[in-house]
Amino acid sequence: MLQFIDLTKRYGKADPPALQDFSLTVEEGEFVVLLGRSGAGKSTLIRCANGLIRPTSGEVRWKGESVTRAKKEELLKLRAGMGMIFQQFQLISRLDVLTNVMVGRFHHLPLWRSLTGTFPPEVVETAREALHRVGIGHLARQRADGLSGGQQQRVAIARVLVQRPKLLLGDEPVASLDPVTADAILRLLKEIHRHEKMTTILNLHDVHMARRVATRIVGIRNGRLVFDGKPEELDESRVWDIYRPDDDCCRPFLVHESQPPVSHVLLRV
Amino acid sequence: MGPLRKKAVPASVLILVAVVFSAWDAELHFGDVTDIGNSFDFLSGMWPLDFSMADHTLEETLITVEMAFLGTVAGLAVALPLSFLAARNTSPGPVVCNGVRSFLTLLRSIPELVLALIFVPTFGLEPLTVIVAIFLHNVAVLGKLLAELVEAADPGPREAVASTGARDVLVALYGIVPQIFPNILSHYFYRLEVGVRSSLLFGAIGAGGIGDVLFLHFKTFEYAAMAVDILAIMVLIWLLDILGAFFRAKVI
Numbered sequence: 034m035l036q037f038i039d040l041t042k043r044y045g046k047a048d049p050p051a052l053q054d055f056s057l058t059v060e061e062g063e064f065v066v067l068l069g070r071s072g073a074g075k076s077t078l079i080r081c082a083n084g085l086i087r088p089t090s091g092e093v094r095w096k097g098e099s100v101t102r103a104k105k106e107e108l109l110k111l112r113a114g115m116g117m118i119f120q121q122f123q124l125i126s127r128l129d130v131l132t133n134v135m136v137g138r139f140h141h142l143p144l145w146r147s148l149t150g151t152f153p154p155e156v157v158e159t160a161r162e163a164l165h166r167v168g169i170g171h172l173a174r175q176r177a178d179g180l181s182g183g184q185q186q187r188v189a190i191a192r193v194l195v196q197r198p199k200l201l202l203g204d205e206p207v208a209s210l211d212p213v214t215a216d217a218i219l220r221l222l223k224e225i226h227r228h229e230k231m232t233t234i235l236n237l238h239d240v241h242m243a244r245r246v247a248t249r250i251v252g253i254r255n256g257r258l259v260f261d262g263k264p265e266e267l268d269e270s271r272v273w274d275i276y277r278p279d280d281d282c283c284r285p286f287l288v289h290e291s292q293p294p295v296s297h298v299l300l301r302v
Numbered sequence: 303m304g305p306l307r308k309k310a311v312p313a314s315v316l317i318l319v320a321v322v323f324s325a326w327d328a329e330l331h332f333g334d335v336t337d338i339g340n341s342f343d344f345l346s347g348m349w350p351l352d353f354s355m356a357d358h359t360l361e362e363t364l365i366t367v368e369m370a371f372l373g374t375v376a377g378l379a380v381a382l383p384l385s386f387l388a389a390r391n392t393s394p395g396p397v398v399c400n401g402v403r404s405f406l407t408l409l410r411s412i413p414e415l416v417l418a419l420i421f422v423p424t425f426g427l428e429p430l431t432v433i434v435a436i437f438l439h440n441v442a443v444l445g446k447l448l449a450e451l452v453e454a455a456d457p458g459p460r461e462a463v464a465s466t467g468a469r470d471v472l473v474a475l476y477g478i479v480p481q482i483f484p485n486i487l488s489h490y491f492y493r494l495e496v497g498v499r500s501s502l503l504f505g506a507i508g509a510g511g512i513g514d515v516l517f518l519h520f521k522t523f524e525y526a527a528m529a530v531d532i533l534a535i536m537v538l539i540w541l542l543d544i545l546g547a548f549f550r551a552k553v554i
Contacts, residue, residue, distance in 0.1 A: 083465055085461055085464065085465060109467040109468070109469065110467060111467070112464070112465060112466065112467035113466065113467030114467075115465070116465070116466075117461075117462070117465035117466075119458065119461070119462060121458055123458035123459050123461060123462035124459065124462070125459050125462075125463070125476055125477070125480050125481075126459070126480070126481070127480040127481070127483065127553070128476070128480055136462075136463055136466055136468065136476060137466050139463070139466055139467070139468035139469075139472050139476075140466060140467035140468060144469065144471075144472075147468070147472050147475075147476075148471070148472070148475065189462070192462075192466070196466055202465075
């Protein structure tokens with residue numbers, strides 16, 4: 034169980050808070066999709082989950098343990114139980130695919146092994162299996178930066194697989210991919226969610242995709258929770274609530290003012 | 303054009319005055335230019351090149367390379383961890399960050415030749431004195447340069463490695479070092495080249511290496527042999543440049 038309790042995050046004193054009194058509890062086994070406009074606080078929320086960002090106030094608890102108040106060693110242990118993938122993949126570009134995957138075992142390997150890059154055969158084998166599992170076993174010895182976007186995201190997913198976490202965090206994992214590749218990656222994540230019983234929280238930009246994969250959708254607007262429900266409960270007016278512009282800047286691009294037309298575009302109806 | 307021309311006149315006058323004053327105060331004797339023939343005599347004394355002492359020149363050139371190599375390699379080994387402490391994005395805290403930075407700046411403000419002179423009483427007029435001077439100087443210079451590379455590195459891969467629960471030292475080693483590795487090599491080879499040139503200078507205090515030989519040949523009017531020394535230095539710098547480019551192309 035992952036709990037966000039009254040989270041507030043301010044990056045600068047003058048800036049509006051990225052998150053404001055945000056509370057949410059994610060149960061084990063859920064597939065939660067966070068929706069919201071750019072800058073709504075989705076990425077901040079995801080990074081608070083594994084302590085990459087410390088909230089200004091409030092607390093994050095994972096299985097009853099505080100991520101926010103954890104000491105360094107405890108935090109590393111908590112992070113090891115949470116996998117994360119990113120919009121720009123964030124692989125180590127000059128290293129080969131296999132090494133990138135083995136990064137997922139760093140927490141459990143003796144320090145000297147990771148420092149010298151001498152990995153035990155069973156770890157190498159685990160990494161190879163994970164690469165086969167995500168469909169790119171043949172790329173193990175390639176340099177990571179030579180791969181396509183979809184392949185790079187598969188490497189990141191393989192890294193998560195060898196990490197064997199109970200929670201998967203995805204910060205816009207398909208936003209840099211073409212629609213077909215994005216779809217394939219989401220299917221893969223959904224399949225892993227089912228097979229590994231991995232609780233999953235993703236930020237997505239596409240309402241249509243969100244409805245298809247999520248067991249629960251959470252809408253964030255200006256750092257506050259504005260929707261929390263099942264995919265089928267997310268109707269057009271609620272999509273509009275999440276995405277509606279704050280000012281009149283975007284009005285001319287929308288079709289009608291009286292209807293919630295933006296959802297037509299977002300939903301690809 | 304108007305405003306520029308308006309300021310051009312007083313600026314030109316100012317520069318002219320400064321030039322005339324400096325030349326007068328430094329007591330330049332332009333009349334001496336008539337003695338230019340002496341310089342030509344000196345240069346022509348280099349020809350034909352005297353290779354009779356080339357063996358010794360090559361040996362001492364190798365010593366010079368070895369001194370520069372040992373000093374800079376040791377400098378790099380110490381500077382790399384220090385640079386992570388000095389970089390704002392990887393430093394454990396502001397106290398460590400500012401402390402290391404201040405230390406590096408202080409060390410850098412001491413000229414290399416002075417560092418060498420400080421260690422002459424300890425190690426004598428030996429290569430070790432030069433190596434220690436080059437080492438300390440390069441800890442300071444590389445520490446600063448590498449810290450700047452660390453600060454400019456993309457935070458993305460760092461986040462990814464950190465998200466797995468890996469220790470900070472691994473986050474630095476895997477999340478940052480591969481990104482900046484080609485630039486580390488570039489900086490290193492440039493510092494090696496500078497190290498070679500400064501160990502020439504150390505020859506002046508007689509601590510060994512090709513610089514020592516060059517000054518000796520100069521003082522004993524062996525200009526033709528000195529020309530061979532100069533040639534060896536030029537070829538050496540040129541070779542280092544090629545070597546640096548080769549290694550950088552390998553890793554980029």
